[in-house]
Amino acid sequence: MNRTFDRRDFLKLGGAAAALAAAGCATTPQTRARVVVIGGGFGGATAAKYIRLWDPAIEVVLVERANLFTSCPISNLVLGGSKTMEDIRHSYDGLRKYGVQIVFDEALAVDAAKRSVRLERGGALSYDRLIVAPGIDFMYDQIAGYDAAMKTGRVLHGWKAGAQTVGLRKQLMQMKDGGVYVLSVPLAPYRCPPGPYERACQVASYFKKAKPRSKVLIVDANPDVTSKGPLFKKAWAELYKGMIEFRGNAKAIGVDPKTNTVKLEVEDVKGDVLNVIPPQRAGDLAVKAGLITANNRWCGVDWLTTESTAVKGVHVLGDATLSAPGMPKSGAMANQQAKICASAVVALLNGRAPNPEPKIANTCYSYVSADEAIHVASVHTWNAQQKTLTTVPGAGGVSSARNALEGSYAWAWAVNIWQDTLG
Amino acid sequence: MRIAIVCAAALAVAPMAASAQQQNAGRDLAASCAMCHGTNGRGAVGYEPLAGMAKQDLVRKFTEFRSGAKPATVMHQISKGYTDPQVQLIAEYFAAQKR
Numbered sequence: 001m002n003r004t005f006d007r008r009d010f011l012k013l014g015g016a017a018a019a020l021a022a023a024g025c026a027t028t029p030q031t032r033a034r035v036v037v038i039g040g041g042f043g044g045a046t047a048a049k050y051i052r053l054w055d056p057a058i059e060v061v062l063v064e065r066a067n068l069f070t071s072c073p074i075s076n077l078v079l080g081g082s083k084t085m086e087d088i089r090h091s092y093d094g095l096r097k098y099g100v101q102i103v104f105d106e107a108l109a110v111d112a113a114k115r116s117v118r119l120e121r122g123g124a125l126s127y128d129r130l131i132v133a134p135g136i137d138f139m140y141d142q143i144a145g146y147d148a149a150m151k152t153g154r155v156l157h158g159w160k161a162g163a164q165t166v167g168l169r170k171q172l173m174q175m176k177d178g179g180v181y182v183l184s185v186p187l188a189p190y191r192c193p194p195g196p197y198e199r200a201c202q203v204a205s206y207f208k209k210a211k212p213r214s215k216v217l218i219v220d221a222n223p224d225v226t227s228k229g230p231l232f233k234k235a236w237a238e239l240y241k242g243m244i245e246f247r248g249n250a251k252a253i254g255v256d257p258k259t260n261t262v263k264l265e266v267e268d269v270k271g272d273v274l275n276v277i278p279p280q281r282a283g284d285l286a287v288k289a290g291l292i293t294a295n296n297r298w299c300g301v302d303w304l305t306t307e308s309t310a311v312k313g314v315h316v317l318g319d320a321t322l323s324a325p326g327m328p329k330s331g332a333m334a335n336q337q338a339k340i341c342a343s344a345v346v347a348l349l350n351g352r353a354p355n356p357e358p359k360i361a362n363t364c365y366s367y368v369s370a371d372e373a374i375h376v377a378s379v380h381t382w383n384a385q386q387k388t389l390t391t392v393p394g395a396g397g398v399s400s401a402r403n404a405l406e407g408s409y410a411w412a413w414a415v416n417i418w419q420d421t422l423g
Numbered sequence: 424m425r426i427a428i429v430c431a432a433a434l435a436v437a438p439m440a441a442s443a444q445q446q447n448a449g450r451d452l453a454a455s456c457a458m459c460h461g462t463n464g465r466g467a468v469g470y471e472p473l474a475g476m477a478k479q480d481l482v483r484k485f486t487e488f489r490s491g492a493k494p495a496t497v498m499h500q501i502s503k504g505y506t507d508p509q510v511q512l513i514a515e516y517f518a519a520q521k522r
Contacts, residue, residue: 409470
């Protein structure tokens, strides 16, 4: 709370940070607490909004590299052709009405001792509490030849919605009828457990209409479908008979775009479109900020507050975290974690104890066709014995069967979570 | 003058209102619902608006979801994760929100 700017600091800073500092000096007392949020995905944007909603006296600065939010949920429907990129791109402007200051810039480094974030263009931003929500980055080195293959544009992951979603859709449209689309799934944990299987459905749905002799081949590093297995398998058998083949225990170790080959531990498979999803870890900034605590991949947090177990005063949200038991890496979960974080940050900055019994609920929908969906739901509550969030026994579950009613709920879910996250 | 009015209003409400901690407990539990039902229970499409719903109505619906008396696609599963006192807190919070 002792954010002070002297003249020398001011001169050292350029662009956004100096402008924010000047605005702060002109309109607010120096004692006003500042929270900096890095990353405007489902976790970061929700935390920024809810802190302002619950305590407008706190200054909140959201640092985000992209001018528009692109949603991973629903992006598989863009691949299938029933939705477009315009449907999944959203403005950050809605956050401004809550008084969130948005800085479009790249966060380069965190100095936890000085409580300062260095930006690529905008100088430095000081904070009283920092929220890091960097999402995932990919461990390309785990798959031989991946980096080079991706740079040629021949092999894509499409696992961050955006340019690669567009690229993958284009490859599917250009593929000949009778072609093979290979989808390689990494070992869990990875972002969005049911995502690959929803993608298989959406691509098959497109093939069924446009290229009925084509095939979807899923090569999965996991022994079996990792989420909603029976529901997906039923959809594959009934809606896309003979089109989708699933091979478990089939981990990708290399790609060769010259021969259209994905090398697995056990065999090689060939395809016309190679959609290889590499293993993942917390986003690069988490690595630079020293927030990684588990397996060189994930950020450990105290789930009572989402504060990092490695760096005091820094909270981590979303897919970058070492998940609590039974907690998927999902946009919905990040939106929910952000509310635990916002409540704790507001309490701590006001000298109060954080909520001693946080509880959140998760619902994730997957479309198995253009209009039918299935869900998985869970409730996560603070467990004082285990000192983490655990799922409430007897609560949650999956759909009894795929249906169009859940399909309409799934679309409304997307519209509503975008609104709850972005204003 | 303005301060006096605020104080009088606060005093009038005080005996009925929960403590600050309880209010935040309700607020925090209710925030989880916002993902589908809209921030503070307002503005969502395709899901029941919760802002301004009478407390007893929300408690009744929640209880009926839990027992299976009210048909549901998801809420029969979510509702089983909340205790009666938690449902009361959630219902109080949404009842106090503007529609």
